[in-house]
Amino acid sequence: MGESLIANSLWRNIYCVLAGDSSVCADNGYSAGFLPADMAWLAFILTAAAIIGLWVNGILGGVIVLIWGERRLFGRFQSRTGPNRWGPWGTLTSVADAVKTMFKEDVVPKDADRILFNLAPIMIAAPALLVFSVIPFGIGTYVADLNVGVLFIMAITSLTTLAVLTAAWSSGNRIAILSALRSVALLISYEIPMALAVVGVIMLAGSMSLGDIIAAQGVPFILVQPLGFFVFFLAAMAEMARAPFDLTEAESELAAGYLNDYASMKFGLFFLAEFMAEISTSAIVTTLFLGGWRGFDPIPSHFWFGAKLIAVLFVIIWFRMTLPRLRVDQVLKFAWKGLFELTMINIVVTAILIAIWPQPTTGELWIMAAINWPVAIISIYLVSKLLGTPSYDKPQPDADAPVYPVASASIPASSVYSAESTTTSAPEGGN
């Protein structure tokens, strides 16, 4: 047990209850544990297993709650009730759905590459879970505080696209391939603005560790880095392929895209991964820009984190409910011509401010916020003017437009309706 792990309260609490006799725990005021002092290695393994179990099940439970909450919210947005039959307020609907999904027939298409086809759901679920390992859910509540935490998140979230491509390729379905190619295009385009948007945060915090970034947020970075937040949030939405960037699963175009041939729990894993990505994106946004678990006493830090997480989730769901989908070329144009420029402006401005105040205090952060907001508003306005579709003029028929025969007065209007009924000799047969 290294010092860094003991600093993690989650680790410390489980480990020291098991192995309280060890010297590291004794230093922290723990007394006798369940296991003898010479079995600290067993305590270490058990602690790791417990934390993995806690994390995975907690996240899956969170997904179940999120699916229910999202469907209830959909109902509210669409002026209907949403799921309300099974359990109080329909809370058990997702549980019933999960059970149903598991018992469905597992269909594998004849042309599928079976190995890759079975591998893809695992490939998508594993990175979705891994992201959560670096996120601090409260004071000291994290699996690992990597000193390259932000980089780790960037790397892990990109793996999702590999799984999508694998799934599409192994299905042997052309619609799925189209969907996967869109997914790759989205990844390549949005990874860059997303990474560049975080640069401002990293410069302010002076570290890539999520713990340090939270510690640096005397003022939430959404106020200090409005442009960075704007770009990061949109790029993250695109990265997890949510509306209005849900090109990979574009229901009205590609049916279900790369998911077309998946059934049963393999489909279920993709579905879980999608919602896990939603939670992890919200958690990352919360950590990087909303101050993470920071709040004020006496409300505990975990509650603060949860409240901010739910607020971000709500905005994501709101987007999804409201906006139509963009076309592929427009989505890519938006990334390269819009978000990329905005991140560049943000980096330059932040770099200048950091040069003036290398170690910003809370007061200096407020001054930075006061400078950054006008910059953000002006640059977003300019980019929207450059990229936006000009509004229609009030459509009026052009006076100089050519007059078509149908619209001219030379044909009497009555000629259509009152054409004389021609009486012909009755055809043979009939009734």
Add this chain to the structure above:
Amino acid sequence: MAIKTQPVTVNLGPQHPSTHGVFRMRVMFDGEEIVDVEPIFGYLHRGSEKLAEERTYTQIVTLTDRMDYVSSMLNNHAYILTVEKLAGIEPSPRGVWLRMIASELQRIASHLVATGFLIQDLGALGTPLIYAMRERENILDLFEMICGARITNSYLRPGGVFMDAPEEFWPALDRGLDDIVRTIDDLETYLSGNEIIFSRTKGTAVLTPEQLINASITGPMLRASGVDWDLRHRAPYDYYDKVTFERILHTASDNYARYWVRVQEMRESVKIVKQCIEQIEPGPVRPSFDDVPRLIRPPAGDAYVGIEGSKGELGFYLVSDGGISPYRMHVRASSLINLTLLRDMLIGGQFGDLFVTFGSVDLNMGEVDR
């Protein structure tokens, strides 16, 4: 280095979430660009026109309901006008006003469906669609009050309608019209200025008026290109010459213009219904059975009447041999004819626009295949 690519043929439909029924397209893609489209339809063919040869003239009304099932009243209307012309029936004024009210309400309902599904095809996950469908429900409730049916109304009869509207229908109609205007305002506020809808629909699938006229396309598609052709105005049937309304024209002839024309036409329909309410007078809703018997035997001959349906000119052609059922019936189905230019609209466009264009044509497979 140029990457060697090969067009891919993809089959879309007949089971696809966005084909508005059972429509099938074999589409050839080069990347995201559409190279070729082959529409295949006929999956919903029920032989309505052939069936009509075995039904009496009144029974055929129920067949017309099932052709374009989101605008049954208009189908009834076109068919009944043809029968009246064929048999020389003089309709009762109150029945005519009632069927005009029913037709205009149906036009609003049909345009709401078209608008809602267009936005759904644009990728909005159901919210605008449900707002539009909620308003359509109110209209269907009104239909339920006047004829007891919601979708397959069979409300019209030769010479008028089969029963008068109940007392409580009129206040409900007033409330309903206010609700409709409010919903249209909502739709316009949320959608007509939306940047994503703008960028998705503006300038896509543009057709020239010449192309449209040559393909004999009518309805909102034609008016979106600036051609002033509305049968309610050009060739007024029933009492459309006694009501005033603005003809909605747009010049862009793209997907947005078609959407815009439909939304504005709903407002005009509301105006027409209001004028109908003002002018309607008490009286019989159809001629007595002495004048128009239940079993009509029109003289031998033929007749064609086209009305301004929700999707274009909706015409019925009936040939009578003097018997109790028509010798032959043919429907000028606007949905089918509006499909004529589908290839011209789609080829060269993006895959993402395929179903948007499809939605902006506003077709109904029940009417295409009949």
